[in-house]
Amino acid sequence: MxxxxxxxxxxxxxxxxxxxxxxxVDPLPACDIAPTTEAHWPAISTIKKAxxxxxxxxxxxxxxxxxxxxxxxxDGLTLDERYERLKAYNKTGLxxxxxxxxxxxxxxxxxxxxxxxxTFPGDPGNxxxxxxxxxxxxxxxxxxxxxVVAVNRTLNGVxxxxxxxxxxxxxxxxxxxxxxxxxxxxxxxxxxxxARQIGGYASAEYLIVDGPQRVRLPDLDGGLIxxxxxxxxxxxxxxxxxxxxxxxxxxxxxxxxxxxxxSIGKPWAPREVTPAAAVSVIEPITDPILAMIAACDDVxxxxxxxxxxxxxxxxxxxxxxxxxxxxxLRGAA
Numbered sequence: 001m002x003x004x005x006x007x008x009x010x011x012x013x014x015x016x017x018x019x020x021x022x023x024x025v026d027p028l029p030a031c032d033i034a035p036t037t038e039a040h041w042p043a044i045s046t047i048k049k050a051x052x053x054x055x056x057x058x059x060x061x062x063x064x065x066x067x068x069x070x071x072x073x074x075d076g077l078t079l080d081e082r083y084e085r086l087k088a089y090n091k092t093g094l095x096x097x098x099x100x101x102x103x104x105x106x107x108x109x110x111x112x113x114x115x116x117x118x119t120f121p122g123d124p125g126n127x128x129x130x131x132x133x134x135x136x137x138x139x140x141x142x143x144x145x146x147x148v149v150a151v152n153r154t155l156n157g158v159x160x161x162x163x164x165x166x167x168x169x170x171x172x173x174x175x176x177x178x179x180x181x182x183x184x185x186x187x188x189x190x191x192x193x194x195a196r197q198i199g200g201y202a203s204a205e206y207l208i209v210d211g212p213q214r215v216r217l218p219d220l221d222g223g224l225i226x227x228x229x230x231x232x233x234x235x236x237x238x239x240x241x242x243x244x245x246x247x248x249x250x251x252x253x254x255x256x257x258x259x260x261x262x263s264i265g266k267p268w269a270p271r272e273v274t275p276a277a278a279v280s281v282i283e284p285i286t287d288p289i290l291a292m293i294a295a296c297d298d299v300x301x302x303x304x305x306x307x308x309x310x311x312x313x314x315x316x317x318x319x320x321x322x323x324x325x326x327x328x329l330r331g332a333a
Contacts, residue, residue, distance in 0.1 A: 002113075005147030006212040009163060012149050014040060021046045024161025026151055026208065033206050033214040034153065041153065044162035044200045047254045048193050066092070097183070100124040104132070104181040104228060105165065111136045112143040112168065127230035128181065135226065135233045141168035141177075144218055150204035155248065156255045164201040173221035176201050176240075182229045190225040190236035196250055198223035199243030293320045298328060 006012065016023045022043035030036045063086055067073065074082050103125030107117040111132050119126040135141075145167040153159040166177040176198050182188060202223065206214045223238030289309050296302045302321050306313065 003145035003209045041159035041161045131233045149208035176223045188227040188234040195238045195243045196247045199247035202240045203244045
């Protein structure tokens with residue numbers, strides 16, 4: 001019997017927090033597999049995103065492609081308007097990649113059921129039909145489960161949830177399969193976060209399937225990452241024990257990161273700042289005669305400065321000498 005995912009998969013997903021991170025819930029009544037609960041668990045995709053790689057080069061490529069098609073698209077825009085337009089280019093590219101992935105997944109699932117992978121105008125998965133048919137013909141997979149919800153309630157006291165693509169039997173062995181549709185200009189490959197994701201599915205405590213109901217995971221022999229491009233496909237085997245250990249490490253890191261600010265308390269109440277008293281600034285004396293007047297310690301010295309510079313004497317020097325003389329006399333008193 002083939003296990004299919006619940007009819008309304010979104011019934012088991014919620015958005016949490018200001019940024020709408022995806023979490024999973026299990027509203028089913030209690031059974032011999034698990035009790036009823038109102039808890040929610042982070043999605044595998046949410047945990048992966050916290051440790052995501054730098055995809056800025058992909059965003060830049062999307063922007064470059066958009067500007068190649070419409071080179072004058074930014075003309076006449078303000079700085080803020082250009083920024084918003086550039087973000088829109090990237091969002092459009094993300095949406096196109098998501099649409100392509102959804103289409104390819106649907107065609108693969110139909111092919112696994114023995115149904116023809118059909119095309120229709122504008123379908124972003126049309127170019128992948130030959131690769132899909134080649135994979136099916138080469139490996140003759142037998143569908144065990146598709147689009148089922150996987151739940152782990154207990155890992156690190158936090159748990160997690162996710163929706164796996166497929167469990168299929170190939171050559172008498174059962175594999176969790178993760179389809180990865182790559183762009184035509186990309187390279188085939190398999191990545192560590194994709195393997196960890198399969199490790200997370202394999203470590204689930206149970207599945208939610210159509211009914212809806214909970215079921216145990218079937219016995220598994222391994223995992224497969226199937227990279228699909230219009231020019232063909234590649235199959236990368238995944239060791240479940242290693243992938244599960246790497247997934248647990250990532251989950252532990254994510255749990256620690258959530259509480260990384262727990263040691264920082266609230267700031268102390270601020271004290272009122274009293275403006276400092278104005279400080280007079282004494283300009284440096286650059287006039288040599290004024291400098292000699294200021295350096296005099298007695299009236300006789302002042303008279304000496306006057307006698308030496310009689311020819312240069314001005315009212316300014318007279319005022320300075322008078323001020324200095326008064327200061328000397330005050331000091332003597």
